[in-house]
Amino acid sequence: MFPPGAGPAADPVGGRHERAIRSFQPRRSRVTTGQHAALLRLWPRWGLEIDGRARLDPATLFDGLPVVLEIGFGMGEATAEMAAADPGTGILAADVHTPGQGNLLRLAERDGLTNVRVANGDAVILLREMLPPASLAGMRIFFPDPWPKKRHHKRRIIQPEFVELAAARLAPGAVLHCATDWEPYAEWMLEVLTASESFTNAAPAGHGGFAPRPPHRPLTRFERQGLAKGHLVRDLLFRRA
Numbered sequence: 001m002f003p004p005g006a007g008p009a010a011d012p013v014g015g016r017h018e019r020a021i022r023s024f025q026p027r028r029s030r031v032t033t034g035q036h037a038a039l040l041r042l043w044p045r046w047g048l049e050i051d052g053r054a055r056l057d058p059a060t061l062f063d064g065l066p067v068v069l070e071i072g073f074g075m076g077e078a079t080a081e082m083a084a085a086d087p088g089t090g091i092l093a094a095d096v097h098t099p100g101q102g103n104l105l106r107l108a109e110r111d112g113l114t115n116v117r118v119a120n121g122d123a124v125i126l127l128r129e130m131l132p133p134a135s136l137a138g139m140r141i142f143f144p145d146p147w148p149k150k151r152h153h154k155r156r157i158i159q160p161e162f163v164e165l166a167a168a169r170l171a172p173g174a175v176l177h178c179a180t181d182w183e184p185y186a187e188w189m190l191e192v193l194t195a196s197e198s199f200t201n202a203a204p205a206g207h208g209g210f211a212p213r214p215p216h217r218p219l220t221r222f223e224r225q226g227l228a229k230g231h232l233v234r235d236l237l238f239r240r241a
């Protein structure tokens with residue numbers, strides 16, 4: 001779709017063979033003319049390939065700003081909003097979805113944002129192979145694919161092993177913020193995160209372990225769809241011990 005190096009790789013290592021069980025669906029998605037143009041123009045400057053080989057020091061991405069990793073930004077509207085609201089934080093935004101990557105780059109340019117980088121591929125590979133220990137100031141996973149069928153539960157990104165990997169890359173005191181509109185997944189997240197000795201629940205008491213929606217989390221596209229179906233939205237805030 002793009003000449004080599006001029007856009008995100010259609011099949012980055014982090015989207016291909018490293019893990020047999022992946023939390024995303026490989027899909028061919030149509031990229032609009034505007035997204036394509038944004039990718040061609042901005043990928044060389046703000047794009048980053050999850051190749052499982054390069055070592056990445058987040059401190060160098062934004063001139064020393066603290067860096068939060070967002071996994072699965074979708075079309076990126078909420079990401080752009082959060083970046084605009086908090087210019088003192090760099091957002092490393094990872095997804096495999098090419099149209100969304102183009103859209104987020106387009107929004108970043110339109111809004112003059114300099115604190116967003118877009119990573120192409122599987123965020124698990126980024127965490128496991130490319131980022132140093134304790135290098136992230138936070139992590140956001142908003143409305144991850146719920147994989148509702150029982151036989152697909154193993155594809156859910158929140159798993160005990162993933163939680164410990166996330167803990168290893170987060171600085172002490174950093175917060176892992178998850179949100180979902182799928183009640184059984186919310187319960188599963190709460191169970192897995194509560195069981196981890198690497199995190200403490202940062203939610204105020206009296207909400208059954210969930211947190212009231214933090215004002216800094218914008219309404220996301222998937223959340224809007226969930227709310228339209230009458231789903232209850234849950235936020236989880238867990239602090240790295």
Ligand SMILES: C[S@@+](CC[C@H](N)C(=O)[O-])C[C@H]1O[C@@H](n2cnc3c(N)ncnc32)[C@H](O)[C@@H]1O
Nearest residue numbers: 023024072073074095122123142143220221222
């Ligand atoms: C249901 S969508 C939610 C998008 C957005 N956060 C929202 O709320 O509108 C989940 C997104 O996570 C991405 N995703 C799932 N697993 C991923 C992984 N391991 N690495 C990067 N992105 C992933 C999918 O491609 C998809 O865009």
